[in-house]
Amino acid sequence: MKILLTGGAGFIGSHVAAAFLAAGHQVVVVDDLSTGDRSRVPPGASFHLADVASPELDAIFARERPDVVDHHAAQISVTASARDPLADARANALGTLNVLECCRRHQVRKVIFISSGGAIYGDAPVDRIPETRPPAPLSPYAIHKLTGEHYLRFYRAQHGLAYTSLRYANVYGPGQNPDGEAGVVAIFCTKLLRGEVPVLNAWPDDPEGMARDYVYVEDVAEANALSLVKGDDGIFNIGTGTAVKTRELLETIAHLLGSEPRYTPAGPRPGDLRRSCLDNRRALEVLGWRPTHDLAAGLAKTVAWFQSHA
Template sequence: MKVLVVGGAGFIGSHVVDALVKKGYEIVVVDNLSSGKKDFLHPGAAFYSLNILDEGFVTIFEKERPDAVFHLAAQINVQKSIENSRLDAEVNILGTLKILELCKKHDCKLIYSSSAAVYGNPVYLPVDERHPVKPLSNYGISKYTPEMYISLYSQQYDVDYTILRYANVYGPRQDAEGEGGVVSIFMKKMINNEPPIIFGNGEQTRDFIYVEDVAAANIAAMEKDCRGVFNISSNQEMTINSLVDEINSSLKTKLAPIHKKFRAGDILHSCLNNLLAQNKLGWEPRFSFKEGLKKTVDSYRQ
């Protein structure tokens, strides 16, 4: 079975590729390396350095004829989505629509990486898949719009699919320069003996899920005959203050955070219910936060 991983040199995508290789699948990676890195590429995967909006992307489908496609390529910077809405929409919406058309033409199953950002401010916790969708950012809109196209294509053209909405993913290879990876941002500072910066009192909560668990969820989504939308999460809330404590404990440091003014628009509490993924995909997280954090710390130190 041949599998195409779009964004396979990125943080999450490269872990998906590693997991696929371990299971013996034939892998093709497409990545323009705008945020992905060549160092993350598995040597056992064929690689094309290409933007999904490029015309040449169509010929890759013609040549490789994949059976399934993992779509992990995206514009993920929330601030950039606000500053350049057109670019955000081109990459996340039009790029996904292009992939969807090719999946329709070549009869490929599509596994689409979405985000908890589609939910906006939670009405209740933990958030399940029936929760109202009300994005607070352009990024959230550009991740949800493809979901609607995918569902429509499934109804109209019988395109097979699974949509995975991720909570806060962390782990090795995460870019500490971005805005979304609070674990890597804090860790980079604290390894260098610098205090982390918390916006607000630190009692806001997030649901942290280790990247290898996310990769396993992707594999389960491909192997199971189960169309639908699934939250991929730990199903547990952690305060940002507790996150600092956990990193201090792992690094054996005692760095006190610097608190700054709460940022308007930030969600106070976030936690995703993952029971549907457990029941339908046969997936659940294997790594506790302490286990995942230790593996992340070890990778940073290397």
Template structure:
């Protein structure tokens, strides 16, 4: 079976590529290296340096004849989406349509799309399940939600199978303080470089933090399970920023200075998933506790 991973040089994508190769699949990576890194590429994967909006995407599909497409390439920075919504929409919406057209024209069996908790906006209730209303509060959230509807309609019109995975806050090895991961990678980068930690607000804001290997497992299972369904991929547990900081401080076993700054108005106060649908229909269960995942992440940062 031949599999394409768009964004396969990025944080989550490269971890997925490694596991697919470990499972002996034939893997092709498409990445323009805007945020992905050459050093993340698995040498056993065939690599195309290409923007997903490029018209030559179709030629690659015609030549390679993919069975499965993991669509992970995206513009993932919330602040950048607000500053440059046209670029954000071009990558996340037009880029996805370009991939879908290539899937349609080349008889791809299934597309597995990486979405985000940002599609929900400010939650009406916790934990957030898949039926919760979708009302993004950033252009990023909107540009990740729109492709979900395109995928559903392509499926109905052209019988393209799909699974959509909405991630909570993913962290782990190869996370980048300038990339996808957010607060954990920023904390660790500042700690390693001897800088104080910045916390916006009083540190009581909560999130659902999930280790990247658990996200990879959900993607692997999506090849077989969850056809034409949408799933929340998180732990179903919530941790405050202050609690997160204390766990990292204990793992690092060092005194770390904390600076509290004004709460950012665009930040959602509390968010965590309800994951019963994923547990029952994806044959999947997150394996790593937050402390276990953080210890593996800290070890990676120390080595690198």
């Protein structure tokens, strides 16, 4: 199968590219390298430097004629989206629409769209959020991810383009960028390795921190590989169904690194949700997907990677 993968020079996209190649598929990466790195694109994948919102995307589709499109490219910072909603809309809403228009014009069979289970449900104080929970996005980032899902339904109904939307929980693993505001695992690993004291954001009445569902990146890549042949016209949470508080996460990472779990307490940042944990049963039933790494196993691999790249 020939797969055009947007955002394939990024953290998750590069793992997805590797999984597709390992399964014997042809991979064409499109990335503008705004946060990605050309060196992350695995050997064996071809590469086009382009913005997914630009008109030049059409010529890439015309030349490559992919069977399936996997759309990971996005502006990924919730905080940046709140600061500059127009820039977020350009990359995440118009960019997605441009990708879908190219799919329509070039007879792509299916698009795999990357959504966010961590953002679009808003603050959901339930144990595990099912896909049936009405979305309540609280940031331009989440609004534009949800907009992408609405467009998927339009292109399915109007143009017969099959889709799968994967709503990721908090993804972590080797290669994650520690420099942004997101990616707390990468931030904790990097800070502790440098001997710095990380910040732990928490509400005053809940000093253990935010409850989050951390899913390992290789498991996420496997969900994409399964979606090539299953899950047409479905929306799936991709998470572990287990919530972990920030302090426990920090203590586990510090233990693996053999360092002290010291931190500087701070309040919540604008847009921070208290709890987000996804019900993943639909992905098991329809895609046959389940996470194969628990937090201890995933963190062990991640910490080892950050140690070897320190």
